[in-house]
Amino acid sequence: MQTHKAKRVVITIEAIMQKRLTDTIEEAGVTGYSILPVLGGSGRSGAWTREGQVGRASGMVQVVCIIRPERLDDLLDAAFDVVETHIGVVTITDVEVLRAERF
Amino acid sequence: MQTHKAKRVVITIEAIMQKRLTDTIEEAGVTGYSILPVLGGSGRSGAWTREGQVGRASGMVQVVCIIRPERLDDLLDAAFDVVETHIGVVTITDVEVLRAERF
Amino acid sequence: MQTHKAKRVVITIEAIMQKRLTDTIEEAGVTGYSILPVLGGSGRSGAWTREGQVGRASGMVQVVCIIRPERLDDLLDAAFDVVETHIGVVTITDVEVLRAERF
Amino acid sequence: MADILSLAADNLLSPVILSFILGVSAALARSDLSVPEAVAKGLSIYLLFAIGFKGGASVASHGVDATLVATLAAGLVLSAGLPMIAFNLLKIMTKMSRTDAAAVAGHYGSISIVTFVAATSVLQGRGISSEGYMVAVAAVMEAPAILSALWLISTGGTEKRMDGALLREILLNGSIVLLIGAFVIGVVTGEEGLASISSFIVAPFTGVLCLFLLDMGLVAGRGLRDVRGVLGGGAIAFGMLMPVIGSLAGLAAALLIGLSTGGAVLLMVLSASASYIAVPAAMRVALPEANPSIYLTLSLGITFPFNLTVGIPLYVTLARLVTGG
Amino acid sequence: MADILSLAADNLLSPVILSFILGVSAALARSDLSVPEAVAKGLSIYLLFAIGFKGGASVASHGVDATLVATLAAGLVLSAGLPMIAFNLLKIMTKMSRTDAAAVAGHYGSISIVTFVAATSVLQGRGISSEGYMVAVAAVMEAPAILSALWLISTGGTEKRMDGALLREILLNGSIVLLIGAFVIGVVTGEEGLASISSFIVAPFTGVLCLFLLDMGLVAGRGLRDVRGVLGGGAIAFGMLMPVIGSLAGLAAALLIGLSTGGAVLLMVLSASASYIAVPAAMRVALPEANPSIYLTLSLGITFPFNLTVGIPLYVTLARLVTGG
Amino acid sequence: MADILSLAADNLLSPVILSFILGVSAALARSDLSVPEAVAKGLSIYLLFAIGFKGGASVASHGVDATLVATLAAGLVLSAGLPMIAFNLLKIMTKMSRTDAAAVAGHYGSISIVTFVAATSVLQGRGISSEGYMVAVAAVMEAPAILSALWLISTGGTEKRMDGALLREILLNGSIVLLIGAFVIGVVTGEEGLASISSFIVAPFTGVLCLFLLDMGLVAGRGLRDVRGVLGGGAIAFGMLMPVIGSLAGLAAALLIGLSTGGAVLLMVLSASASYIAVPAAMRVALPEANPSIYLTLSLGITFPFNLTVGIPLYVTLARLVTGG
Numbered sequence A, B, C: 001m002q003t004h005k006a007k008r009v010v011i012t013i014e015a016i017m018q019k020r021l022t023d024t025i026e027e028a029g030v031t032g033y034s035i036l037p038v039l040g041g042s043g044r045s046g047a048w049t050r051e052g053q054v055g056r057a058s059g060m061v062q063v064v065c066i067i068r069p070e071r072l073d074d075l076l077d078a079a080f081d082v083v084e085t086h087i088g089v090v091t092i093t094d095v096e097v098l099r100a101e102r103f
Numbered sequence D, E, F: 001m002a003d004i005l006s007l008a009a010d011n012l013l014s015p016v017i018l019s020f021i022l023g024v025s026a027a028l029a030r031s032d033l034s035v036p037e038a039v040a041k042g043l044s045i046y047l048l049f050a051i052g053f054k055g056g057a058s059v060a061s062h063g064v065d066a067t068l069v070a071t072l073a074a075g076l077v078l079s080a081g082l083p084m085i086a087f088n089l090l091k092i093m094t095k096m097s098r099t100d101a102a103a104v105a106g107h108y109g110s111i112s113i114v115t116f117v118a119a120t121s122v123l124q125g126r127g128i129s130s131e132g133y134m135v136a137v138a139a140v141m142e143a144p145a146i147l148s149a150l151w152l153i154s155t156g157g158t159e160k161r162m163d164g165a166l167l168r169e170i171l172l173n174g175s176i177v178l179l180i181g182a183f184v185i186g187v188v189t190g191e192e193g194l195a196s197i198s199s200f201i202v203a204p205f206t207g208v209l210c211l212f213l214l215d216m217g218l219v220a221g222r223g224l225r226d227v228r229g230v231l232g233g234g235a236i237a238f239g240m241l242m243p244v245i246g247s248l249a250g251l252a253a254a255l256l257i258g259l260s261t262g263g264a265v266l267l268m269v270l271s272a273s274a275s276y277i278a279v280p281a282a283m284r285v286a287l288p289e290a291n292p293s294i295y296l297t298l299s300l301g302i303t304f305p306f307n308l309t310v311g312i313p314l315y316v317t318l319a320r321l322v323t324g325g
């Protein structure tokens, strides 16, 4: 089956920043993304779990974007502006996609 | 530690199609997969979030399969049949796995 | 934008073993990970779904670690000790990360 | 007229409807107020169980009316037939594609159980009683409309849309099974059963309905935010005209059968309301090329609020006028 | 006999049991009816809190019986001892591996709190009172069986299975902590405390139990679907024989101690019921090579429904016969 | 003094507070007891809806006091002003950075609605009535403190922190919208509305509060586990001194305005309590470099338990002494 090269960018970020991030990457021309829940984790700022969150302040989500390789830099620049001052992790992986016309 | 080459196929698809998809890929010889929840997203058919879904009609899930490289094409063919007429994204990544005897 | 090579290790494991696994990999020097929920799946031990779990005995989670390549082996050794006798899948992918100073 | 207005005002100013309006307003103002998916599903399980059980217990104590079978048959015919009217109306009033029109039409033959529940609570507030088996009629009306919609499409000459798996899914969908199951439990355990759990399913019922409608308001409000891009004027008008047409068909059937005033209102409400759970799910499987925004926005954003605020008082007034109840 | 049958019929035709049967039927028919995980967990928190609190309040008002300590000790012995009987029975009746048999045996020494709750609601319906501290006995019986199961395995000569972390997890698992905690709150705040929250934990209790058992029915029904592949005839027979044996052991202990009729029934139910929360979790950690399908299907798919439908009426009848209550 | 002690004992030995203590103990003992996120959110929606509605219905039946506007204004001033006191106190008592101190200060100007709810339930238990509009005052006090905190930081000379999107988020956050919305519904539907849903929002209220505080106890207890690493002695002392100072400011305002004893208690509680929902969320957006562990641990781990156990009885006693109520 015919596949096409693309990049999978995963941004792990505080839930409270989600809308700011997706608004920003949409402005940067990203047309598709999915949001995955994160149950908990650990990092430089300590461990946390979703159970027992009373507010929206501390949960995290993953924003996953599949994009054409040539659009990667625009996305990273945009994402970096939002992520820079906040906790969060950004990873990029090479992937193949079906139906490239959709990206 | 000894690792083995494999493929990670992620199919993002409407929750309502999940069982049809997994039935199809099981028929195509896939023996293992995991289902991840998706909280929301955006694509050509607009944005959606899981909160405030009244029905099963519009949420999405990710079906993740780790398979031996030589089985990839069978899986993609099978998945494509289900995904073709529906919204959804299919990505393939190279991965290494431990305990290859399990795949 | 400047990126750095890293490894993304995903360990799919029974929820009940999560704390044992994260304690072990923390001892092995891993400083960051995220936990993703898994809704259901299928493997050699049959199919399961999260809906209708009465207990903690059978759900699964994914532990995702982004680490420097040179730390991979320590992590895998540590993880293997926990996963060995239990059901579970371990995959490793090459990724690029922003802000490498954080890993 | 004064009667409609006062009833409408009464209805509008009840905690139940105001909770819905609060939800709509919060969504329109883009507040982050939201009800977790699991909680909303939990509330709907409660409502279906309670309404089914109470219907069954009422049948157990009042006995089965001779009209039961006739009403079930009428429900079947209305559910299967109303999509034809809706489809033709959409052809006239809008520029929707055949596929979209068929999908929308299917929604209007089927029912919204929450509208039904809200109507029973209005009837109860007014002291109007109704046939307990109307919840069984509600269950019967869920599915036939889907078959009509697929038939409408197939007349345009496309491949087979319905398979055994889908039919099974439709007939055994969770809402139908729970509603009918609770109804049967109510019939079997009767008054005594009801007494043993009435402080769970009767006393707090209206309050739970408030929270559920708050959530429905949030969802409907989010839909309304995009109405402009999705629906034209014709479609919006359809979303308010079609329920009235449906209610008149329901009223005619009720008169033919000889239902009580309350029963007539409920059959009107079932005919007037549009599905937003069972039918959308079936359409995504069988008609994936139909645009879900159109049918969800129409059903949830236009017709549901219309019935809740204007429709129910109107139907009550009409039914009382005609049946003299 | 007639008494058992009428009691069994009464029990079977209660909303609580019919809700369970509805769940089982929906699962067997492969309906997509389901209760979200979070809601099911919420309902179980409610039930544990309510049953613990009411037990405590009852101790506060009736005072502590001289039999308290004896009953706790009996619970301990039953929980630790029943796995030995179960293990040997499994060796005779089935071809299970040592490991699987030990894991299953552990489940039957421990308890199912929902079965206990269902039994209290049957007792209450029949006007039979029982010792309030029985919920403390339930808590005490959760864990010892796990140690017995691990001991059974270690006699086959394998490495150490139990470590401090696991022991801590078992003793401090959420259900035990909540049950005992609520019990203590009930003891401390007594009648007055109960009065202040009785419209939350007493009045709607049976109704909530219906919804919870609906969910349990769905889970048990899903398990039953695979029963054929997982369990042989011998195992299925074990799943119905072992609870009866357990109940007789419980009855003997109750007679020795001199419990009331209601107390005897509850001790029988605790002995007869099999764990499906605490023990499976512990087994996954300590005995990962035991097949979870076997112990979960037996406990949830066979013994739980058996106790709910046939067992409880049987134990009530036996206890009344023997204690003359 | 004896009065405080007996009131404190009474308060401590209520099911509500004991449930909180159970949660804290379970978390400290590292039990895996937990309340699913969705359920906790569902419970808080219930509490906000119920408390808002009851406040509104009470305003509808008792009429609006001439003091309403004055109290709202006082709330505004307290919320905006208390962060200044808190900030300076933190500068003296701790070694926190400017940023952390400003972030913490913002929390103490804002409010904890659960502390407010717990106080109303204590007042109700003591038969002390209060102004129904106090829930509106609670809503008004949520946000101004955030602006003060950001102003405190900006005086240190940093860029603009507050944008339109954030302001909108703060003012339209779910809790405020639900509280005010339910209040308005209560005002509009009055006694009649309350009657129609009182078996949902009045009768089971205290019981639901128990479960919610159980969860809050679990969260607070998890915070307390890390207190040592996060907070020094000065910060801990601040977490217990600041609420008392806040309560005195609230008391002074109440006297000036002429509130009833109950109203004075509630204004004291609002002033004394620290936010752990709205303000942390705003701080993560606007002041990401402030350490969330510090402000969450202080607010949830120290001040919240302090107010619940010692604070409320203290404020009630003070208010009664001073207002002679």
Ligand SMILES: Nc1ncnc2c1ncn2[C@@H]1O[C@H](COP(=O)(O)O)[C@@H](O)[C@H]1O
Pocket: A012, A038, A040, A041, A042, A043, A044, A045, A046, A047, A048, A060, A087, A088, A089, C031, C032, C033, C034, C035, C064, C065, C066, C067, C102, C103
């Ligand atoms: N190396 C990592 N691998 C995976 N997730 C991470 C990693 N580091 C941080 N995270 C996630 O990002 C959150 C914040 O990280 P930090 O900013 O380091 O406190 C953590 O709680 C994790 O959920």
Ligand SMILES: Nc1ncnc2c1ncn2[C@@H]1O[C@H](COP(=O)(O)O)[C@@H](O)[C@H]1O
Pocket: A031, A032, A033, A034, A035, A064, A065, A066, A067, A102, A103, B012, B038, B040, B041, B042, B043, B044, B045, B046, B047, B048, B060, B087, B088, B089
């Ligand atoms: N480029 C993308 N990257 C990640 N997820 C996507 C992407 N495009 C679409 N999706 C997901 O697939 C869903 C349907 O996409 P679409 O068919 O384009 O409407 C979206 O709501 C997203 O959850």
Ligand SMILES: Nc1ncnc2c1ncn2[C@@H]1O[C@H](COP(=O)(O)O)[C@@H](O)[C@H]1O
Pocket: B031, B032, B033, B034, B035, B064, B065, B066, B067, B102, B103, C012, C038, C040, C041, C042, C043, C044, C045, C046, C047, C048, C060, C086, C087, C088, C089
């Ligand atoms: N090939 C695979 N790809 C993705 N997930 C898998 C795979 N095999 C197993 N899993 C996951 O791991 C769980 C246990 O697998 P197993 O040990 O094979 O029963 C399954 O229920 C799946 O959630």
Ligand code: NA
Pocket: D082, D107, D108, D109, D110, D111, D112, D246, D270, D271, D272, D273, D274, D275
């Ligand atoms: Na209809």
Ligand code: NA
Pocket: E082, E107, E108, E109, E110, E111, E112, E246, E270, E271, E272, E273, E274, E275
């Ligand atoms: Na037992």
Ligand code: NA
Pocket: F082, F107, F108, F109, F110, F111, F246, F270, F271, F272, F273, F274, F275
């Ligand atoms: Na304050």
